[in-house]
Amino acid sequence: MTQEDSFISHLVELRTRLLRAIVAVLGFFVVLCIYPGASAIYDILAQPMLNSLPEGTRMIATGVITPFMVPIKVTLLASFVLALPIVLYQAWAFVAPGLYQHEQRLALPLILSSTLLFIAGMTFCYFVVFRTVFHFIAGFAPQSITPAPDIEAYVSFVLTMFVAFGITFEVPVAVVLLVKSGAVSVEKLRAARGYVIVGAFVIAAVVTPPDVVSQFMLAVPLCLLFEVGLIISSRLKSTKPSAGEVIE
Numbered sequence: 115m116t117q118e119d120s121f122i123s124h125l126v127e128l129r130t131r132l133l134r135a136i137v138a139v140l141g142f143f144v145v146l147c148i149y150p151g152a153s154a155i156y157d158i159l160a161q162p163m164l165n166s167l168p169e170g171t172r173m174i175a176t177g178v179i180t181p182f183m184v185p186i187k188v189t190l191l192a193s194f195v196l197a198l199p200i201v202l203y204q205a206w207a208f209v210a211p212g213l214y215q216h217e218q219r220l221a222l223p224l225i226l227s228s229t230l231l232f233i234a235g236m237t238f239c240y241f242v243v244f245r246t247v248f249h250f251i252a253g254f255a256p257q258s259i260t261p262a263p264d265i266e267a268y269v270s271f272v273l274t275m276f277v278a279f280g281i282t283f284e285v286p287v288a289v290v291l292l293v294k295s296g297a298v299s300v301e302k303l304r305a306a307r308g309y310v311i312v313g314a315f316v317i318a319a320v321v322t323p324p325d326v327v328s329q330f331m332l333a334v335p336l337c338l339l340f341e342v343g344l345i346i347s348s349r350l351k352s353t354k355p356s357a358g359e360v361i362e
Contacts, residue, residue, distance in 0.1 A: 131204040138200040142193035152185035156265075159188050162244035163268055166252045167261055174262045184265050191273060195236065199229045220294070228287050235283030236276045238335070243275065247328045271323070278321040282336045289343025290350065300348045303340075310340050 146155060160173060167173075175181045194201070202225045210218050255261055292298050303310075311333075318333040 128208060131208045135197070135201040135204045138197040139190075139193050142196045143190055146189050146192055146196075152189040155192055156185040156188045156269075159272060160265070160268065162240065163248055163263060165245070166248035167263075171260060171262065173265050173268060175265050177266060180264075180266050184269050187269060187273070191276070195233060198232060199225055202228055224287060224291075228284060231283040231287060232280040235279035235281070238283070239275050239279040243279065243328060243331050244272075246331065247323070247325065250325065250327050274321065275328075278332060279335075282332060283339060285336060285339040286343035286346060289340060290347050293347040294350065300344055303344055303347075307340075311337050314340075 146152070163173065175184070177183075203221075206221050206225060210221065252261065289303065293300055293303070314333040314336040315329065317336070318329040322328040322332050
């Protein structure tokens, strides 16, 4: 096989994997639109904000098609989360042929842990962060103002926070991969702990709203999860692959 044929075959494989991931997401999207329905999913997502608003206050939609598009966006996010194991598997299956056998054996643990950690980050954000931040902000609202958040701005904020916390909870997986791949040692990561803490608060300041509470609630878990990744990495035995383990 020539180099050009090999490149084309990799492109075909990549297209196949992408199509399978997209079909999985769309499949969950269709199911969720049928039951429980996009509107019901959005109502669940809006509950933390509604709980912090004065009694009888509702959110508003300023755009003409906003009441239709916003629930659709939320349902797409829910579909992606449900299809995340399939998406991660397709990504792993694409790169697996070029990995060692002992690296391929990490596939299932990595897919499961990445999925569970991402969902755990979103769950923590929904039940803890939103509840705390929205009540904190509502406590500063003047009595002369009646809050009426726009649903499009609310969903944009929520999606940003979900992604931020979902990625943050992936830190242990990233640390383990860095150590297992030999890119960096546990000792070097421990020596860089101070930089990680500063970087965590910088990232939190950029991603979260300009209030101390939400920044603190993102930066602290990031630092703690970094430590968890160091503990797991230090307990894992480093295995050096032999030449015969390479998958052609």
